[in-house]
Amino acid sequence: MSDNGRDSSVHERREWPLWEIFIRGMHGLNHRHVGSLHAADAEMAMKNARDVYTRRNEGVSIWVVKSRHIAASSPSDKGPFYEPSRSKAYRHPTFFDIPEEAGAM
């Protein structure tokens, strides 16, 4: 057991950390999550992202974030987390009459 534990910790150290990649496209306003990849540091993550995700001229700006810095909601919390908002239609501003002069919204 202890041997296994040591091996896996060595293995973990040897593996490059995982990064989440966000790219702002030619016509996009916001950076969008496009996927993840491995890299030793941020600089390398940026270069790898350039090679993996912008080969077809997709992007003009790249953000990289270490995956472990992303806090995510857990699927098991789905019920209490999201369902309460489902029945609260009044939170959507669809009950207002838009005055003509306001134009398209």
Add this chain to the structure above:
Amino acid sequence: MTAGGDEFEFLCRMGDNALVLGQRLSEWCGSAPALEEDIALANTALDLLGQAKMWLDLAAEVEDAGRTSDDLAMKRDVMDFRNLLLVERPNGDFGHTMTRQFLFDSWHVEMLKELADSKDARIAEISAKSAKEARYHVERSAETVIGLGDGTPESHSRMQTALNELWSYVGEMFHDDEVDMSMARSKLAPLPSNLRSGFDRRFRKVVEAATLIPPTGAYAHLGGKNGIRHTEHLGHILTQMQWLQRAYPESEW
């Protein structure tokens, strides 16, 4: 003066460097140490293949003998290739490949930078376009050399070995011969020896950051860019690269 003229000869050198190194790099496709490196190397290989096409298209145009870039790439034999010996060296391990890449890229960016001012607008145009790719290539290869050189004892020793082994192939990149001097006289290309200081500056910086010891030997293997003495490795590359045209002459798709 050679059969197709000095400019033809020079363009074949530029094209063959890109073609042979591109072919070499693509040998990594599917077997690089990490998916990210695999894709990055394949991108570099494709960049070089694209550059080879531009140079050999122009070479064929300048030669004006009815040959195309495809003919030049696929139907010439070893003694007609004009690439540097460095680019036909076998890949070795990943560190060896990246060291070779760094040495080539460091020369390539200097060469393309100067060629962008060539009196021949076609050369200048191809160079300006290729220089952008080469600048990225050298950034990437330099960082890998630093990362692996200044890495574990194992990676450090492999990088030092690679550098020592490849060092005697560096000199050819800066060796001026008759073709080079004629090109420089016509203001079509720089003298290779003039590119040395730019190369050295980058080389010293990167090698120091990589904690590697710069080799000092002055011996240089020559004979690649004039086609006189290629290593046995080029023949093997061509066998693989030209296999289809050799087995099924004139086949197209």
